[in-house]
Amino acid sequence: MSETHPDVYIQAFNLFGIVVAFYIALLQGWKLLRGIRSYILAGWWRTNLKKYGSWAVVTGATDGIGKAYARELAKRGLDVVLISRTLEKLKRVAAEIEQEFGCKTKIIQADYTRGSEMYQSIVDNLKGMEIGILVNNVGMSGSFHPTRFLAFPNIDKVIMDTINCNMLSVVEMTRIVLPQMVERKKGLVINLSSEVGNRPYPMSLIYSSSKGFVDFFSRGLHAEYKSFGITVQCVMPLFVSTDMTHNLGTNIFVKSASDYARDALNTVGYTNRTSGCLSHALQSYAVALLLPDAVLEFVLSLKIIADFFDKIQKKDEKNKKKK
Numbered sequence: 001m002s003e004t005h006p007d008v009y010i011q012a013f014n015l016f017g018i019v020v021a022f023y024i025a026l027l028q029g030w031k032l033l034r035g036i037r038s039y040i041l042a043g044w045w046r047t048n049l050k051k052y053g054s055w056a057v058v059t060g061a062t063d064g065i066g067k068a069y070a071r072e073l074a075k076r077g078l079d080v081v082l083i084s085r086t087l088e089k090l091k092r093v094a095a096e097i098e099q100e101f102g103c104k105t106k107i108i109q110a111d112y113t114r115g116s117e118m119y120q121s122i123v124d125n126l127k128g129m130e131i132g133i134l135v136n137n138v139g140m141s142g143s144f145h146p147t148r149f150l151a152f153p154n155i156d157k158v159i160m161d162t163i164n165c166n167m168l169s170v171v172e173m174t175r176i177v178l179p180q181m182v183e184r185k186k187g188l189v190i191n192l193s194s195e196v197g198n199r200p201y202p203m204s205l206i207y208s209s210s211k212g213f214v215d216f217f218s219r220g221l222h223a224e225y226k227s228f229g230i231t232v233q234c235v236m237p238l239f240v241s242t243d244m245t246h247n248l249g250t251n252i253f254v255k256s257a258s259d260y261a262r263d264a265l266n267t268v269g270y271t272n273r274t275s276g277c278l279s280h281a282l283q284s285y286a287v288a289l290l291l292p293d294a295v296l297e298f299v300l301s302l303k304i305i306a307d308f309f310d311k312i313q314k315k316d317e318k319n320k321k322k323k
Contacts, residue, residue, distance in 0.1 A: 031285075038270040039263070039278035047269035050077050052188045053132020053181075057081040059112070059173060060138030062089035064242030065192060068261035069135050071097060076265070078133065079104040083122065085111045112138050112169045113161040119172050126176060130184070134177045136170045136214075137192045141244055146203030146300060159206065166210035170217060178230070185229040188268060191218045195238045195275070195284055199293065203300045211236075215273070222272050234273045235264050238280045252279055 049056075056073040060066035061082035070080050074097045082097075082105060084090050090107040098105050108125045110118055142158045152158045170191055181187025196204055197211030218234035225232065239254045241247055248254045255263070255277055264276035275281040291299065 034271065035278070035281055038267050038274060039281055042266040042270045043263075046266055049073065049133060049188070049265070049268065051132075052186055053130045053184070055079050055081060055106075055129050055131045056133035056135065057083065057126070057131055057173070057177060058135040058137060059083045059110075059169060062086060062093045064244060065237070065240055065257050065261060066135070066137035067093060068257035069137060069190075069265070071101075071258065072261045072265055073133065073135075074101040074103045074105075077103070079106075081106045081108065081126065081129070081131070083108045083110050083138070085109065112165045113140070115160075115164045115168065116172065119176065122173075123176055131177050131180060132186070133188045133190065134173060135190045135192070136173055137190075138169050139166045139192065139210075141204075141207045144244070144246060148203065149205050152206075162206050162210050166207070167213050170214055174221065178225070181230055182225065182228050187230045189218075189221070189230065189232045190264075190268070191232070191234050193218070193234050193236045195236050195280070195287070197236060198284070198288070199296075201300065202297050219273065231268070232272060233268060235276050236274065236280075236284070237264075237276050238283050253283060255279065 056070075056078045058066055058070040058073070058080060061070045061080075062084040066084070070082055070093070074080050080097060080103060082090055082094055087107075087109045090109060094105040094107050097103065106125070106129075108122055110122060112118070140162060142152060142162055149155075174189060178187070178189070181189075191214050193214040194207075194211040196208040197213075197215045200212075201208035215234050215236065218232050222230075222232035237255075237260060239245055239248055240260045241250050241254055241256050245254075250256045250259075260276055260280075263278070264274065267274045267276065275284045287296075
């Protein structure tokens with residue numbers, strides 16, 4: 001029996017290497033093309049959001065990203081239902097939006113940390129409305145500082161409030177609004193997750209896990225209802241300058257809430273899972289590439305990271321006192 005010449009094995013390995021390199025190049029090229037389409041071209045060819053219906057519902061609509069979404073939706077011609085906890089803020093934001101954009105608004109006061117008991121009031125208030133867009137934005141972080149699971153003060157309350165506010169709100173609001181979207185065979189559900197929902201983030205575990213749930217729920221819901229004309233988009237931002245992030249200064253990495261909401265809405269119709277803007281998409285790609293789980297766990301455990309967040313919080317508190 002003749003022996004196989006070693007060159008045959010070398011050629012086979014070379015061929016395998018070429019195939020793998022071609023596959024990786026093809027995959028990365030496809031990602032690049034999708035990114036250009038979603039984050040650059042989408043800015044010129046925006047989806048007409050009014051096609052989904054006349055009203056948009058935004059939860060957590062009086063501050064930060066939620067308020068920015070409400071304003072941007074009004075700017076694009078939709079009437080807006082604002083849902084939030086503080087009545088005075090609701091009235092003020094509604095008046096601002098009506099005056100600036102000439103649209104109709106409706107306000108609903110609701111505390112999402114209260115659990116399932118408060119949703120009947122929302123059902124009653126939304127009855128008979130043509131709701132084309134639902135933005136599930138309301139959420140809480142528990143702590144801005146990197147914090148171990150058992151180190152939270154009053155951990156029982158943090159757990160239940162996070163589940164109710166970050167997870168139950170998404171499911172219940174979808175349950176309320178989705179049936180009339182299905183009946184009309186069109187609708188858009190936007191669920192605000194987070195970059196930390198992509199994988200477990202130690203020292204931010206409760207928040208990270210809740211945002212992972214939002215991501216999974218969104219992807220599954222889109223698969224179930226896309227044949228009914230429903231689009232479900234999961235938005236996964238990194239740092240945005242809001243009260244939750246202690247009003248970080250904006251730069252190429254940190255977006256203002258208004259800029260972020262505008263860019264994120266531009267991606268509707270182009271992608272169902274998005275970082276929201278080009279800057280955050282590039283950061284997400286870099287984090288996934290350069291920080292595998294073991295490295296990420298080590299970095300997040302460093303004291304310098306905790307000191308960094310502490311410095312941001314103290315600076316924000318100092319600025320607020322000056323005002």
